[in-house]
Amino acid sequence: MGKPTGFLEFQRQTEGYEPVERRLKNYQEFVGHLDDDQARVQGARCMDCGIPFCNNGCPVNNNIPDFNDAVYKGNWREAIEILHSTNNFPEMTGRICPAPCESACTLGINAEPVGIKSLERAIIDKAGENGWVVPQIATARTGKKVAVVGSGPAGLAAAQQLARAGHDVTVFEKNDKLGGLLRFGIPDFKLDKRLIDWRAAQMAAEGVKFVTGTMVGKDMPKGVANDAVKTVAPAKLIKEFDAVVLAGGSETPRDLPIPGRALDGVHFALEFLIPQNKQNGGGKKNPISAAGKHVVVIGGGDTGSDCVGTSNRHGAASVTQFELLPKPPEAENKPLVWPYWPTKLRTSSSHSEGCTRDWSVATKEFIGENGKLKALKCVRLEWQGGKMSEVPGSEFEVRADLVFLAMGFTNPVASMLDAFGVARDGRGNAAATTDGDGCYATSARKVFAAGDVRRGQSLVVWAIREGRQCARAVDEFLMGSSLLPR
Ligand SMILES: Cc1cc2nc3c(=O)[nH]c(=O)nc-3n(C[C@H](O)[C@H](O)[C@H](O)COP(=O)(O)OP(=O)(O)OC[C@H]3O[C@@H](n4cnc5c(N)ncnc54)[C@H](O)[C@@H]3O)c2cc1C
Ligand code: SF4
Known part of the structure; x- marks a missing residue:
């Protein structure tokens, strides 16, 4: 295991982020790196608790305590071998996985969980920088x-x-x-x-x-x-x-077939995100610009959050995100939900770059002028026993020049x-x-x-x-x- 007393001695530390003002100026990754000593300390926090719930919480069943221990001991090559034995692309998951493993970490019951995702990223980035990720060519061909x-x-x-x-x-x-x-x-x-x-x-x-x-x-x-x-x-x-x-x-994509859907300014999220990714990759300019516009994102998941981050990088005048479901609790009830993935308020890095979030809101109509979107007509919802109903008299309008539909697929x-x-x-x-x-x-x-x-x-x-x-x-x-x- 890591250091037997590590979880008592050391606090959780994750990578830092570049300040919002700086990162909004470009589309580059803005999450920093743990240096070797920091990673070692974080590896030391793993208790190797005997029944590694984290290993089951991780959908690819990463052998988390083993790579934590290898990092603690400075055995980085061993760490990447352990990681690659269960996960083909840790460079992806180490960046964009929501880390259900950390919700299942035993240390998380009464303290901050081990920063598993940060360690995963540190391991693969080091392996990449050192040229340890080489082709594994099959020794025999099957002819199939x-x-x-x-x-x-x-x-x-x-x-x-x-x-x-x-x-x-x-x-x-x-x-x-x-x-x-x-x-x-x-x-x-x-x-x-x-x-x-x-x-x-x-x-x-x-x-x-x-x-x-x-x-x-x-x-x-x-x-x-x-x-x-x-x-x-x-x-x-x-x-x-x-x-x-x-x-x-x-x-x-899930559509929202309400009056005004055909107005100029109402788009599926990927109609905005795909061209942006292409533009960033050297392709044509994104035909949708959020610069100076009032943007409303409908849908509260990852896709919606990515529209928020991209709109802010365009220089939107305002970004609002609506979610149909009620606002989740700020923190989970640990004894009730651990080691499972809890329902709780999640604030992404894009949200913290600037976004007004509102819950229990349904959009009834897209309002336009001369074929162009101008506003949204919305209503507040009440949820009871998993069923929603509109709150009488709660209709409101919100200004919008652009709407992104991010309600899933x-x-x-x-x-x-x-x-x-x-x-x-x-x-x-x-x-x-x-x-x-x-x-x-x-x-x-x-x-x-x-x-x-x-x-x-x-x-x-x-x-x-x-x-x-x-x-x-x-x-x-x-x-x-x-x-x-x-
Ligand atoms: C905007 C957005 C943000 C997300 N953010 C996250 C995140 O942060 N973290 C996370 O874990 N998940 C995230 N997800 C979800 C995640 O991206 C998907 O669950 C995952 O990519 C699914 O992988 P897949 O290989 O099954 O399908 P996909 O990634 O959808 O790949 C399917 C591929 O098949 C191709 N294809 C389809 N039909 C054909 C055909 N007939 N012929 C040839 N090619 C075809 C498509 O072009 C596509 O390239 C996000 C999803 C979206 C939309
Ligand atoms: S960050 Fe994701 S892939 Fe990595 S160990 Fe946790 S659950 Fe598994």
């Missing part, structure tokens, strides 16, 4: 071919695992760059996109082929990003590959699943289990599914988990057994 549809974290994790098992893997991506929402959803200030290129280079050296700008299937509904210049028929993949992994995400693109003949579950996701015989297999022969396309809109760390587990299921299907970890 696997197609992966989608290059988000689920597709990339599945592809990397399958390539390491010796299969010939080709990833098809309809957008012009790899990464899925890592690339085009999540802003640069949360995740530097060079990290995706860095990891993709490792994967290419391991034998993964990437085919971008190529859509599998032929229909993509309005509102879904699509840079494809070529298409591939699902039947061709089925014919030419021994297995297909669907990892196309859950891309259908309802389901994967149905036409893609239909084209493969994949049965859907009640929510429109690809139907497949995650445990037991036939896990991750869909109803279509040799077609598997992982990530948001199977579980619905979720988190990067869950996508990595599903990609890894799906790879093992595919390997078993192709070879009869698998040495890939689950």
Whole structure:
């Protein structure tokens, strides 16, 4: 374990942030680094409590006490080996994971939890800087071919695992760059996109082929990003590959079909965030500008928060965020919820850059003038027994030149699943289990599914988990057994 008395001696310390005024001037990452001594002290805080709840709280089941101990002892190379044994992309999770592991940390019962995410990031960043992350090329080839549809974290994790098992893997991506929402959803200030290129280079050296700008299937509904210049028929993949992994995400945005929806100024969140990511990556200027505008973001999750941060970087006159649900408590009731992920008020770094937040608010109408959005008509809600009702007489108007709809994503693109003949579950996701015989297999022969396309809109760390587990299921299907970890 770390230092037996470390948790009594040392306080939690996480990385510092650049001051708001400075970070709002650009789109670069603004979270600092723990230096080696600071990381060592934080590693020392781990109690190695015997039953590491953190390890179960982490969706990829990172061996957290082991890497904490390795950092405490200064064994950084051992730490990265431990981390990579369960997580293909710690450079992503160490930056953007909400860290459910920390909610499950035993120290967190009566003190500040171990800064697990900070340590994860410190380990992978050091490994990257020192050139310790090298291709792991399979020693034997199987001669089996696997197609992966989608290059988000689920597709990339599945592809990397399958390539390491010796299969010939080709990833098809309809957008012009790899990464899925890592690339085009999540802003640069949360995740530097060079990290995706860095990891993709490792994967290419391991034998993964990437085919971008190529859509599998032929229909993509309005509102879904699509840079494809070529298409591939699902039947061709089925014919030419021994297995297909669907990892196309859950891309259908939830709409708000109220009066005024067609007004100029009302957009889905990704209509704003994707072009911004492209602009930051050297592409065309974002056609939507929030500069000097009154912005309202509808939806209180990660996507909404990213619209807040991006609007503030544009120089918005004001940013307001509405949430339908009631305001959660400031702190959780630990004895009641530990070690589970608690419902509590979460203030993101984007919120603290400037945002008025309001809860229990429903938008009834977008009000315009000459076709342009001018205001929102809203009403306050009352929640009882999980049911909402409008508070009589509570209608109000709020000025708005731009609205971003960030209310989540309802389901994967149905036409893609239909084209493969994949049965859907009640929510429109690809139907497949995650445990037991036939896990991750869909109803279509040799077609598997992982990530948001199977579980619905979720988190990067869950996508990595599903990609890894799906790879093992595919390997078993192709070879009869698998040495890939689950
Ligand atoms: C704005 C935003 C911010 C977020 N922030 C966070 C965060 O901070 N932390 C976190 O953990 N999670 C966050 N999430 C959620 C997280 O990004 C997703 O859960 C995760 O990316 C899902 O991974 P995936 O691989 O299943 O799908 P995706 O990342 O959606 O990737 C799917 C890929 O498949 C491609 N594709 C789809 N159909 C086809 C086709 N027919 N042919 C070829 N290619 C196809 C798509 O173009 C896409 O590149 C955020 C989501 C959004 C929208
Ligand atoms: S991946 Fe997320 S949950 Fe797992 S250890 Fe890292 S920060 Fe914690």
